[in-house]
Amino acid sequence: MVWKRFLPYLCVRLIPQNLMFSNFCHLLNCIILKIIILKMGKRVLFIIDQIKTGGAEKILLEYDKYLLSHGYKTKIFVLYNDNDNERYEYGCRANTxxxxxxxxxxxxxxxxxxxxxxxxxxxxxxxxxxxxxxxASWLPTTAIKVVTVHNILSIQYKKLHPILFRIMKKVIRTCYSRVPILIAVSNSIKCDLMKKYNLAGDNIIVVTNKTDPFKIEIASNEPISEFEWDHNAKYLINIGRFCHQKAQWKVIKTIKYLKTNYPELNMKGIIMGDGELKSDLYKYRAKLHLEDEIIIMPYQKNPYKFIKKSDIFLLPSYFEGCPIVLSEVIALGIPFVGSKPAVPIDYFCSDISEWNNATFEITNFSDFDYNIDSETKEIGEKVIKQLSTLSSVSGTRQWNESNNKEKQFDEYTKLIED
Structure with a gap:
């Protein structure tokens, strides 16, 4: 970035000397210099709850690199920390x-x-x-404020006590009305904020999460050596933090349904991640007698090779608005089935019939129940349909043409520059 130091000098020299006496050229020169100096020195302060393995954290860290490569100065403030990192500034040692x-x-x-x-x-x-x-919404500052919303909040806070839910609803409505720019990662989130939280919506910009298709395509070609792949089986995969909102027990239950009703598929599962429900998932898998059929493994440095080789991706999340892993699945051309909150209709260019074919309504909010209910049957049947039609791949093909995180970050930067 050394060349940027000489830009002001170059701008002066590029304007012909015989025109430098012109008021117009002098004014133009000053404007160019001011724009360059402002952009070179613009400071961005990122604020985030914690940095672990979530999608929001991944976006922040990648956007931070993007801004640094474009001449911005950045600082990252993390509210709660578990592991010290000299790159970040921390607020509290741990949440309570x-x-x-x-x-x-x-x-x-x-x-x-x-x-x-x-x-x-x-x-x-x-x-x-x-x-x-x-x-961020309450901090007194002249800085431009940009907040990003990654979940469908009316579902996220559904389990709160009714009084706490009303308080939280009022807090969110008040705070989000104060900021000039609110980025929602899907239209579903924007609609939720407008309908359930009575936000006007004029400050809400939808920017879906994207990925680096070239990079993950190369990584996906790496051979799998972690376990022996069964070439006579169909593999269903899920990747995500082992927590309540990801609902991975629905993945296990769906595989149980498929093995019972479609034994000819020889369905197997891969659940990749880590988190507080890890031991519960192991117990649940054992209770359904699927220890030999489902591999539960930690996060891998290269998850893309597992996605690429799998036959279908299942995403039963309760309130995720636009998980990055789904944009990666789409980039690799793998069919998927997901809950309606977790799969943005934006991916299907608002084709509701194609979207319905790849999504299901969440009707069971019970944790780790053993009943093969109507929801499980719907998920299982949609998995079968996607395996044969691949309609989730064809339905998202148009969106996938612009599935590039550089474009996502360009949109972010345009918002803060404009």
Missing amino acids: SNIIVKTIQQFKLYWKLRTVINNYKPDVLFSFLERSNIL
Whole structure:
């Protein structure tokens, strides 16, 4: 980026000397210099709840690299940390479930962020996830505020006590009305914010999550050596954090249904990830006698080779709005079935019939139940249909033509520049 230091000088020299006395040329020269200096020195402060293995964290870190490569200055503030990283600035050591301690933490985070802002003097505040978004909306600063919403909030907070739900609803409506730019990662999230939280919507911009198709296509060609692949089986795969909202027990239950009703498929499963429900998933798999049929494995450095070789991807998440892993699945041309909240209709260019063929309604919110209910049957039958028609691949082909994270980040940057 050394060449950028000489841009102001070059701009002056490129304007002919015999025109330098012209007021017009002088004014033009000043404008060019100001634009270059402003862009070169623009500071972005990222704020996020935590940095683990989630999609929002991945987007932040990749966008951070993008901005640095384009001459911006960045700082990352993480509300809660488990592992120290000198690249980030942290607020609190760890999150807590104690309501009194949590309240004290919020005040501590607020004042620490104010100190960071006073010292760093950012031009842009760019926040990810709800705690960070709410804090960012109340911070006194002249910086442009951009908040990003990655989940369908009315479903995410469904399990709250009714009084807490109403309080949270009012807090979100108040805070999100205060920010000039709110990025929703799908139209479903935008509609949810407008209908359930009464937001006007004029500050909500939809930018879907994208990936790097060239990079993951190369990585997907690497051979699998972690276990012996059964070439006589059909593989169903799921990748994600082992937590309530990802609902991976529905993946196990669906495989049980398929093995019972379609034994000729010899269906096997791969569930990749890590998290607090890991031991529960192992027990649930054993209870359904699927230890030899389903591989539960930790996150892999190269998950793409497993996706590419699988026959179908299943995404039963409760309230994810636009998971990055789905854009990766689409880039690799693998058919998929997912819950309606987790699969944006944007991917199907608003073709509702194609979208319906690849999605299902969540009707069972019970954790780790053993009943093969109507929801499980619907998921299983849609898996069978996708295996034969591949309609989720053809239905997302048009969107996949623009499935490039550089375009996603270009859209982000245009918003903060405009």
